[in-house]
Amino acid sequence: GENVEQHPSTLSVQEGDSAVIKCTYSDSASNYFPWYKQELGKGPQLIIDIRSNVGEKKDQRIAVTLNKTAKHFSLHITETQPEDSAVYFCAAMTGGSQGNLIFGKGTKLSVKP
Amino acid sequence: NAGVTQTPKFQVLKTGQSMTLQCAQDMNHNSMYWYRQDPGMGLRLIYYSASEGTTDKGEVPNGYNVSRLNKREFSLRLESAAPSQTSVYFCASSHGRDYPSYEQYFGPGTRLTVT
Numbered sequence: 001g002e003n004v005e006q007h008p009s010t011l012s013v014q015e016g017d018s019a020v021i022k023c024t025y026s027d028s029a030s031n032y033f034p035w036y037k038q039e040l041g042k043g044p045q046l047i048i049d050i051r052s053n054v055g056e057k058k059d060q061r062i063a064v065t066l067n068k069t070a071k072h073f074s075l076h077i078t079e080t081q082p083e084d085s086a087v088y089f090c091a092a093m094t095g096g097s098q099g100n101l102i103f104g105k106g107t108k109l110s111v112k113p
Numbered sequence: 114n115a116g117v118t119q120t121p122k123f124q125v126l127k128t129g130q131s132m133t134l135q136c137a138q139d140m141n142h143n144s145m146y147w148y149r150q151d152p153g154m155g156l157r158l159i160y161y162s163a164s165e166g167t168t169d170k171g172e173v174p175n176g177y178n179v180s181r182l183n184k185r186e187f188s189l190r191l192e193s194a195a196p197s198q199t200s201v202y203f204c205a206s207s208h209g210r211d212y213p214s215y216e217q218y219f220g221p222g223t224r225l226t227v228t
Contacts, residue, residue: 009153032215041221042221043117043205043219043220044156044203089156093215099210100172102172104155105153106153106155
């Protein structure tokens with residue numbers, strides 16, 4: 001089955017710097033890759049997603065890139081702010097167009113003012 | 114519009130006790146999901162309901178049962194709780210399971226401790 005590896009597990013940056021979180025997946029049939037942000041004591045919230053027919057997607061300060069050949073995708077956050085501090089999860093959808101999400105183990109991002 | 118709601122927020126059980134976690138969504142979504150989140154493990158799918166009247170096993174279904182009561186409500190039952198079921202449980206919903214409907218919206222979670 002699908003396996004999603006996420007790195008790093010913790011990341012600390014200074015306010016204004018960029019942050020990059022990387023994920024790899026194993027199932028070449030996976031075609032949907034969402035990223036979730038989870039603040040302390042809350043449920044995960046979708047922040048950006050990408051489908052396998054797209055190489056890059058941007059939404060203001062966040063972007064996701066996908067390399068299907070290498071089976072890896074990355075989250076990029078520019079101009080980080082203290083409110084970006086949270087745990088970020090990547091996921092991959094298995095089983096083609098009606099699969100289930102397999103999540104990475106999460107990255108705890110800390111943005112220092 | 115409350116989105117996805119879960120009750121209770123916190124629960125402590127003794128080994129062998131039973132309980133039901135409740136989930137409801139007001140977004141008219143067809144699909145609903147139950148996940149558990151353990152430290153350092155990410156989220157793992159327990160059961161899902163693709164549409165009203167159907168349920169299917171996910172990655173870690175052992176020790177759990179579910180009921181899709183109606184389109185809005187999806188409950189998770191622990192018949193005989195074990196310490197290994199100590200976790201945070203999240204319910205989620207989506208319009209469907211085909212693109213572009215499969216964005217999942219999560220509830221606030223239920224923190225369960227089994228002693």
